[in-house]
Amino acid sequence: MSYTSVLGGRHHRFDTLARLLASASPERSGDRLAGLAATSEQERVAARWALADVPLTEFLAEPLIPYETDDVTRLILDTHDAAAFAPVAGLTVGEFREWLLSPGADAGALAALAPGLTPEMVAAVSKLMGNADLVAVARKVRVVTAFRSTIGLPGRLATRLQPNHPTDDPAGVAAALLDGLLLGSGDAVIGINPATDSPKAVRDLLELLDGVIQRYAIPTQSCVLCHVTTSVDLMSRGAPVDLVFQSIAGTQAANASFGVTLGLLDEAYEAALALERGTVGQNVMYFETGQGSALSAGAHHGVDQQTVEARAYAVARRYDPLLVNTVVGFIGPEYLYDGRQILRAALEDHFCGKLLGLPMGLDICYTNHADADDDDIATMLTMLGVAGASFVICTPGGDDIMLNYQSASYHDALYLREVLGLRPAPEFETWLDSIGLLDEKGGIRETTGAAHPLTAIGKELAA
Amino acid sequence: MSEVAVQTSELWSSLRQRTQARIGLGRAGSALPTRHRLELQAAHAAARDAVHSPFEPDVIAAGLAGTPTVRVRSSAPDRLTYLQRPDLGRRLDPTDRAHLPMGEWDAVFVVADGLSSRAVHEHAAAVVRETAARLEDWHLAPVVLAEQARVALGDDVAQAMGAAMVVVLVGERPGMSAADSLGAYLTYRPTPGVTTDADRNCLSNIRPPLGLSYTGAAEKLAGLMTRARQLGLTGVNLKDETDALPG
Numbered sequence: 001m002s003y004t005s006v007l008g009g010r011h012h013r014f015d016t017l018a019r020l021l022a023s024a025s026p027e028r029s030g031d032r033l034a035g036l037a038a039t040s041e042q043e044r045v046a047a048r049w050a051l052a053d054v055p056l057t058e059f060l061a062e063p064l065i066p067y068e069t070d071d072v073t074r075l076i077l078d079t080h081d082a083a084a085f086a087p088v089a090g091l092t093v094g095e096f097r098e099w100l101l102s103p104g105a106d107a108g109a110l111a112a113l114a115p116g117l118t119p120e121m122v123a124a125v126s127k128l129m130g131n132a133d134l135v136a137v138a139r140k141v142r143v144v145t146a147f148r149s150t151i152g153l154p155g156r157l158a159t160r161l162q163p164n165h166p167t168d169d170p171a172g173v174a175a176a177l178l179d180g181l182l183l184g185s186g187d188a189v190i191g192i193n194p195a196t197d198s199p200k201a202v203r204d205l206l207e208l209l210d211g212v213i214q215r216y217a218i219p220t221q222s223c224v225l226c227h228v229t230t231s232v233d234l235m236s237r238g239a240p241v242d243l244v245f246q247s248i249a250g251t252q253a254a255n256a257s258f259g260v261t262l263g264l265l266d267e268a269y270e271a272a273l274a275l276e277r278g279t280v281g282q283n284v285m286y287f288e289t290g291q292g293s294a295l296s297a298g299a300h301h302g303v304d305q306q307t308v309e310a311r312a313y314a315v316a317r318r319y320d321p322l323l324v325n326t327v328v329g330f331i332g333p334e335y336l337y338d339g340r341q342i343l344r345a346a347l348e349d350h351f352c353g354k355l356l357g358l359p360m361g362l363d364i365c366y367t368n369h370a371d372a373d374d375d376d377i378a379t380m381l382t383m384l385g386v387a388g389a390s391f392v393i394c395t396p397g398g399d400d401i402m403l404n405y406q407s408a409s410y411h412d413a414l415y416l417r418e419v420l421g422l423r424p425a426p427e428f429e430t431w432l433d434s435i436g437l438l439d440e441k442g443g444i445r446e447t448t449g450a451a452h453p454l455t456a457i458g459k460e461l462a463a
Numbered sequence: 464m465s466e467v468a469v470q471t472s473e474l475w476s477s478l479r480q481r482t483q484a485r486i487g488l489g490r491a492g493s494a495l496p497t498r499h500r501l502e503l504q505a506a507h508a509a510a511r512d513a514v515h516s517p518f519e520p521d522v523i524a525a526g527l528a529g530t531p532t533v534r535v536r537s538s539a540p541d542r543l544t545y546l547q548r549p550d551l552g553r554r555l556d557p558t559d560r561a562h563l564p565m566g567e568w569d570a571v572f573v574v575a576d577g578l579s580s581r582a583v584h585e586h587a588a589a590v591v592r593e594t595a596a597r598l599e600d601w602h603l604a605p606v607v608l609a610e611q612a613r614v615a616l617g618d619d620v621a622q623a624m625g626a627a628m629v630v631v632l633v634g635e636r637p638g639m640s641a642a643d644s645l646g647a648y649l650t651y652r653p654t655p656g657v658t659t660d661a662d663r664n665c666l667s668n669i670r671p672p673l674g675l676s677y678t679g680a681a682e683k684l685a686g687l688m689t690r691a692r693q694l695g696l697t698g699v700n701l702k703d704e705t706d707a708l709p710g
Contacts, residue, residue: 165482172482179478179486266500333546368637369508369546374503397485397495397503404638406507414493443507446490458478 001062004360005050012046020054020065022304023047024127026344030335031307044384048128056085059120065301069256071252071262076118085116093124100125100137100355111142114357119250119310122352126306131383134347139388141354145322147221147242148282149187150423151390152359153251157422158391159413160323160361161186164402166272168195170208176396177212178458183410184437184444185430188207188323188361188391189243189286191223193403203239204245208266209315210240212457219279219427221322223286228260235271243286243322244272250311262315269319280427283322288363289313290327291345292335304373305335306345310352311397317357324442325361325393328380330405332367339376342366355358361391365407374398378415385416394418414444503639506625510637518576519584520608526588530595531605534621535559539611542698553615554655560623562603568626570688571604575612579634579642584701586669586677593681594630598688611676614646614663616652627652628693629689635667645669647680649687651697662698664691 003014014020019270022036024047038044060080063073082089087109099105105113126134144152151158154247156435173192180186190213191194192205202224207224221242226234228246235241246265247258255261265285268440272284289312300308309326316324326349329342336342344364353360366372381392398409416422423429423442432438435453439445475487488499524532538554539545543554555563572595574587577627591606607620617631624696628651635644647666664687668674677684691697 033548033550083563148587163483163484169481172484175478175482176484176486179484319643334549337547368507368639368642395484395500397488399485399506399639401638401640403482404636406639409495410494411488411490411495414490418493443493455474458474 002319003050003054005046007046007049008042009297010042010046010124010288010338012043014047014050017058017062017216018303020051021064021124021127021307024051025304026127027306028291028335028341028345029333029337030295031333033418034295034300034305036302036304051124052092052128054093054124056088056091056093056096056121059118059124064303064307065251069252070301072250072255072311072315075262076311079318081116083116083456084113087113088116091323094128094449096121096125097128097133101133105137105280107140107142110355111357114355117355119352119356120307122355123307123310126348126351128318129351131147131344131347134351134432135383138351138354139386141388143354143359143390145283145320145356145359147278147283147322148219148280148425149221151322151425153426155421155423156425157385157413157417157420158188158361158425158428159185159410160188160391161190162192162393162395162400163190164166164193164395166195166402167200168205173205173208174212174457178454180394180410180437181439181454182447182452183414184424184432185394185410185413186220188217189221189223191245191286192195193225193378195402197230198314199230199233202230203234203245204380206234206239206241215433216355216454219376219431221278225288228264230270234272235275240277241272241275242277243284245286245295248289248312248315249293249297249299250308251294251299251301254294254308254316256301257297262318264396265315265319277290281322283320283359285319286323287316287321288325288327289349290331291349292331295335296331306348309349310356313356315356320458321359323361323391324358325338325363325391326350326353326439327363327365329366329372330363330403333370336370338371339366339373339379342370342372343375343380343383346384347387350384352440353375359390361393362389363393365405366403366451374406377406377412381408381412381416382419385420385422417445477654487708491567497499501609506639509642510639513579513581513634513637513642518580518610520610521700522584523588523608527591527606530591532608533563533605534608535563535610537609537611537613538709542611545611550612552613553619555616555619555623560619563607563623565625566645567602568603568604568624569601570598570628570630570693571607571621571624571626573607573609573612573617573620573629573631575609575614575616575631575633576631577613577646578636579644581644582634582643582670583632583641589677590632590645590647590669590680590684592676594684596683597681614648615655615658617648617650618655621650628688628697629653630688641668641673642668642672644674647684649684649691649697651691651695664697664701
């Protein structure tokens with residue numbers, strides 16, 4: 001089946017649905033690298049005209065990646081909820097955009113619709129939406145999840161405290177942990193990217209975080225972002241695993257390149273649920289994704305990087321995760337070249353994840369060879385705050401010394417909460433108040449550090 | 464300073480002994496104090512300049528003092544294209560490929576700008592000199608100075624010259640604390656497009672005095688090259704026996 005439109009006095013033809021979606025995508029370096037991008041700006045808009053007329057049902061009838069060879073396609077089609085899809089089943093992609101923007105598409109309607117949407121449908125409609133559209137629709141969606149804190153409530157913004165250290169030195173991690181807590185961070189998760197995947201090193205970090213969380217009765221959860229097989233092994237040995245982490249992608253082959261199968265994730269999910277470590281909820285999984293990972297693994301099947309990214313969310317939602325974030329900008333300028341492309345991808349990923357029913361957060365970041373800087377972080381953070389992101393990742397001073405990239409800082413999160421009137425997760429907010437970190441207006445009090453009880457963490461571990 | 468302020472300052476300075484992370488920065492309202500904002504910008508500026516400063520093969524050639532060199536470009540015509548098209552940075556410019564001398568070379572050193580010209584300007588010549596000095600009976604090809612080049616360009620070079628082994632010295636992606644870090648990748652009989660990173664051995668963070676020294680790097684490299692020649696392979700099955708490799 002081919003798709004056509006006439007624009008600028010020319011007849012444009014797109015041979016497949018995948019070609020049409022790729023051609024309709026806003027410009028990004030990764031699609032050019034893959035040889036999938038529109039060859040001119042007019043062709044890009046011509047593709048959007050043609051895409052606007054495609055019925056949503058076409059995405060059920062024409063899988064972009066064959067059902068027989070890809071388990072993510074099977075997952076998407078086998079779990080599609082036709083009853084939930086019914087309210088929009090008669091719409092084209094263009095009409096769907098207008099429906100999403102209409103007042104009738106409120107929080108309740110969008111939540112009910114989520115199981116009826118496929119990643120390809122939401123990716124398609126995102127390509128017809130401007131940045132403001134992506135904000136306006138996403139902010140209507142609330143996805144609430146819980147473990148020891150509750151994530152995603154209206155008027156709240158949670159943060160991941162990321163106290164990484166290049167050699168996993170416990171004292172170095174503890175020092176960075178203290179810094180983040182004193183700046184009111186950590187209600188989404190205290191999450192460490194370990195320097196190695198060795199079970200011993202991961203367990204040491206888990207014990208360290210669990211000890212601090214227990215000793216100070218912090219209503220949050222820890223995570224050491226090791227491979228899922230390491231988590232399964234550690235859970236079987238009684239290590240204090242709160243959340244099971246895994247990086248995931250939107251095709252079976254890309255997941256295989258991460259050493260992951262749906263079966264492995266099923267096993268880890270069951271094991272984490274069985275631990276019953278949550279207090280206010282039992283969402284036990286944490287996933288990270290990011291545009292470009294499938295192409296990077298040579299496993300994108302000719303599908304554009306934003307659509308493949310959205311397919312990863314179908315994998316995530318199978319496991320009712322506590323947290324999902326796209327690590328937008330980490331992969332480098334060959335996939336997202338500059339601040340403009342990174343911003344666009346951040347808004348797309350957040351929008352698609354939320355529409356599919358995920359508790360979507362972001363690691364808003366850049367590497368030093370991308371054309372971006374801390375002003376881009378501020379722009380992205382502000383737009384994603386307005387869009388209602390569930391959480392953002394924060395690092396000391398915005399500089400991660402383990403992963404060698406720049407992300408948001410704890411200060412950036414304070415800024416966002418201040419200008420948008422957003423508050424931490426309710427349980428965490430109560431805890432912050434109980435230890436004297438909240439000021440009269442609900443902001444984070446500027447502490448003098450040494451006089452504060454939490455400094456024991458730093459003193460003991462630095463000793 | 465007040466007594467509490469002194470205590471605070473002492474606490475953070477003791478904690479900073481344990482991590483390079485930017486902790487205890489203080490606040491200006493919700494934001495960073497001016498000094499810390501400018502420090503971050505300075506680190507980022509150094510990294511950006513390292514990525515974008517032009518490659519100067521004359522600097523390397525001068526540092527090699529008499530060792531024959533040959534200059535090549537990749538298929539990426541400029542920095543902007545190079546950053547967005549890693550595939551072009553892995554392939555030789557066809558005209559330049561034709562200028563490479565064929566021979567029964569035991570090994571060829573390729574100095575590639577990678578993501579930090581600064582790193583190769585400062586460190587590459589010394590690493591080549593000190594490594595070559597430990598390979599007395601080796602038939603070494605002229606040193607190839609490659610512009611807009613990624614690690615895998617070395618595969619193309621080795622094949623074009625008939626070299627049995629290639630060592631690519633490449634500017635690593637600059638971080639906020641180091642913009643001049645040099646990496647070394649050793650590959651035995653590479654085939655462009657087929658060879659993968661699993662077929663290589665790597666030394667990273669060559670950056671005296673804070674990182675690996677020239678002598679340390681040269682000893683490891685010469686040792687790896689000698690064993691690679693004996694075993695006829697590089698990659699995961701070739702271990703560095705001088706000590707544990709980082710990463």
